[in-house]
Structures are given as C-alpha cells and as structure tokens.
Amino acid sequence: TTIPLVLGLIFGLVFFLFPHSYVSFYNLESGISAEAAGYLRIISLGIPIIFLILNFSGIYIGSGRSDIPFYFNAAGLLCNIILDPLLIFGMDPFPEMGVRGASLATLLSQGVVLILFIRHLRRKNGLLGRFRFLIRPHRKYTLNILKLGLPVAAMNVYFAFINMNLARTASVYGGYLGITSQSIGGQIEGITWNTSNGFSTALGSFVAQNYAASKMQRANRAFRYTLLMMGALGVVVTVAFVWLGEEIFSLFVQEREAYLAGGDYLMILGFSQLFMMLEITTQGMFNGLGKTTPPAIISIFFNTLRIPLAIFLGARIGVSGVWWAITITSLFKGSILFIWYLTLRRKN
Known part of the structure; x- marks a missing residue:
C-alpha cells in the first residue's frame, strides 16, 4: 500500500x-x-x-x-x-x-x-x-514487488504512450472525427477489454496459488476454461462490432458523420477482438507463473510498431489505416504470445 x-x-x-x-x-x-x-x-x-x-x-x-x-x-x-x-x-x-x-x-x-x-x-x-x-x-519485499510489477507497469505505461501518439495520428488523418472515433470507440471496446482483464487477473491469482502448491494440472485446466469463455465472448463482440458498429456507436453520438466514422472504427477493430482476448488471457497465465517479461516484450514491440504502421497506412487510405494498424498488431500479439506459452509449456 x-x-x-x-x-x-x-x-x-x-x-x-x-x-x-x-x-x-x-x-x-x-x-x-x-x-x-x-x-x-x-x-x-x-x-x-x-x-x-x-x-x-x-x-x-x-x-x-x-x-x-x-x-x-x-x-x-x-x-x-x-x-x-x-x-x-x-x-x-x-x-x-x-x-x-x-x-x-x-x-x-x-x-x-x-x-x-x-x-x-x-x-x-x-x-x-x-x-x-x-x-x-522492507528492501527484500520491495525488490520482489518491483521485479514482478515493473514489466507489467512498463508495458501499461508504454501502451498509454502509444495510444497518445495514435490519437495524434488519428487527428492528422481524420480530424476531430478521428479523435472522436478513437476516444468513444475505445470506451465501447473497453467493455470487452476490461472484461478480459478481469478474467485475466483472476486467472493469474488462481494459477499463482496452484503453481505454488505444485498443482499445475488445475492451473492448466483453469487456463483452458478461461480461454473458452473469452473465446465465446470474443466471437460475440466480433460479430456485434463488424455488423452493428454504426448502430452501437449511434447510441452514444447522434451526429451522422461521427457515428459513421465510429462504425468504421468498430468494424475494423472487431476483427482483432478474439486475438486481443487471447493475448490478455495468456498474459494472465504468464503473470500467475511469475513470468511477466514475455508479455511485456511482445506488447512493447508490437505496440511500438503501431506508430510507423499507422503513419504508413494512414497516408495511403486515411484514418482507417490507423485502425488497421491497431488490428494487425493485435493479431500478431495474441498469436505470438500464445505460441510462446505453448513452447514454454512443452519445454517444462
């Protein structure tokens, strides 16, 4: 505290x-x-x-x-x-x-x-x-907390910094509609993001308890169940964002241009929802095992890649390119982190 x-x-x-x-x-x-x-x-x-x-x-x-x-x-x-x-x-x-x-x-x-x-x-x-x-x-406890917490903290702080730069890029290629789409669209997407984070945190605590008690079968079973639940939610959210993006956005903004632009944001981000949940759930598994570095490496690398990719695509297809940069990197983050976990599990 x-x-x-x-x-x-x-x-x-x-x-x-x-x-x-x-x-x-x-x-x-x-x-x-x-x-x-x-x-x-x-x-x-x-x-x-x-x-x-x-x-x-x-x-x-x-x-x-x-x-x-x-x-x-x-x-x-x-x-x-x-x-x-x-x-x-x-x-x-x-x-x-x-x-x-x-x-x-x-x-x-x-x-x-x-x-x-x-x-x-x-x-x-x-x-x-x-x-x-x-x-x-206490020096010993403080160092242990910093050892576990710093990679996660660095990842989250850096993620916020990347989002700031993406917002600035969105304003360049989309004006105020770009900012509106990202800010309100991010809040809508936050429903699924925060849900995934909640389950990821719970999974991390459960895995840590069972890992300490040498009950890895229970930990792995919890990971599978969490993946199934988050996968089901990811499919539902993907369908909703891709097919009903404009309708969802219009609940929060009545200006036609704004909810059309916001619908485009949700449609593009919808394709990444399943992989975002895969990344966050796998991150919870890594955190429970006390291995907080792999998720931080993956997140920092691909989040950094978002900025040049957003500028490259934005210059060619407009503000939609910024949204595609987010989606493409999310696909890679979720897939690679999950493969990293499977590789680590086979080795151990």
Whole structure:
C-alpha cells in the first residue's frame, strides 16, 4: 500500500503542476485545450486514490475475494452515473460546471470507492487481520514487488504512450472525427477489454496459488476454461462490432458523420477482438507463473510498431489505416504470445 500511494502522489503532482504540457501534445484548439487542462488538473487529485483502489483490488483478488472489488467499483460507477448530469448540466442545488463537473464527479466517485475499501479492510474481522496501510518499505519485499510489477507497469505505461501518439495520428488523418472515433470507440471496446482483464487477473491469482502448491494440472485446466469463455465472448463482440458498429456507436453520438466514422472504427477493430482476448488471457497465465517479461516484450514491440504502421497506412487510405494498424498488431500479439506459452509449456 505504501508503494502505490507514493507513486500515485508523484504522478498526481506532475499532472497537477504541468497539465498544459500534456494537453499541448494533441495540438488542440486553445479553448478546448484550456478545458482539457482544467479537467486534467482536477482528475490529478484522484490519481493517488486510483493507485490505492487498484492496490486494494489486487489484494482482494489475490485472496480469492474478487466479488468485493466488483461491488465497490460498481458502487463507484453508479455514483459517477448519478453525479455526472448533476454537476455537468447543473440541478438544484448543484451549479452548472461543464467539463469541470465531469472531472469532479469522477473524483468524488473514486473517493467513495476508496472509503468502501478502507472501511471493509479496517473491520475487526477484516482481510489479512487489519494490516497497517503505511509502513517503512522492507528492501527484500520491495525488490520482489518491483521485479514482478515493473514489466507489467512498463508495458501499461508504454501502451498509454502509444495510444497518445495514435490519437495524434488519428487527428492528422481524420480530424476531430478521428479523435472522436478513437476516444468513444475505445470506451465501447473497453467493455470487452476490461472484461478480459478481469478474467485475466483472476486467472493469474488462481494459477499463482496452484503453481505454488505444485498443482499445475488445475492451473492448466483453469487456463483452458478461461480461454473458452473469452473465446465465446470474443466471437460475440466480433460479430456485434463488424455488423452493428454504426448502430452501437449511434447510441452514444447522434451526429451522422461521427457515428459513421465510429462504425468504421468498430468494424475494423472487431476483427482483432478474439486475438486481443487471447493475448490478455495468456498474459494472465504468464503473470500467475511469475513470468511477466514475455508479455511485456511482445506488447512493447508490437505496440511500438503501431506508430510507423499507422503513419504508413494512414497516408495511403486515411484514418482507417490507423485502425488497421491497431488490428494487425493485435493479431500478431495474441498469436505470438500464445505460441510462446505453448513452447514454454512443452519445454517444462
């Protein structure tokens, strides 16, 4: 808990002090840039909270209580849904706050989730015997945590950096429609991405427990079952995105040009959903075995490849080329990581 809190404070301070430096990367209009910087400055106050929420979620999931993070995060989501219209558009007694209202709603909702976690952990019969939240870091444990966590953290941070560059490339070849397609389309795709991540995290915890107990047959069986479930979901999502992309996007954006462009995004990304889930599920298996480096290598290499590929294809077929760059690299990531796991399994 001490490590994520310190990291959260560092990141939060950076974004709070230098929001304009980050926002200027996208070359937005001055008015939009100012609103984005204001949004980021408020959101930065919640970055330590996000780090703690993820930390507590990991503790519960690792202890076999994945239901608790689900309930608490669902409560935060419900709170955000209620607060968003109240603070954005204004309803008595709340004033109209626009973009700043959206950021404040998110911040307050995250605070609710954190309070729920702390109250549950501080109960007399709480998880792990009401352990202390803040301690002086022990060198041995800190190094072990960094050894396991740094490859995954580096992969996720780098992935965010790549997405920033892809958004900038999308704005070059698609203008505001490119940004809209990626931002809203990414949120829609996030439903499947987050579902896969949830199962991957649960799989990693289960595999780690059975690997430590020398029960690899159970771990492998869990991997197969998870692959089947994620495969079934991947097929459903692929069909929905490819055939109903415009209809799905129009639920969130009513402008015809926007939902047509967004439908194109979902259609192209739809072909990669099955392979994305294969990658994320296999990553969970590797993490459970304590081998976090292979997924990081595959992810970093092919995510890096997305930028030159997006520029190359975008210059020839427009913003659709950016989406095809994402899909093509996802196909390779899922396939190669799965083959890597099968090769490692045969050797051992």
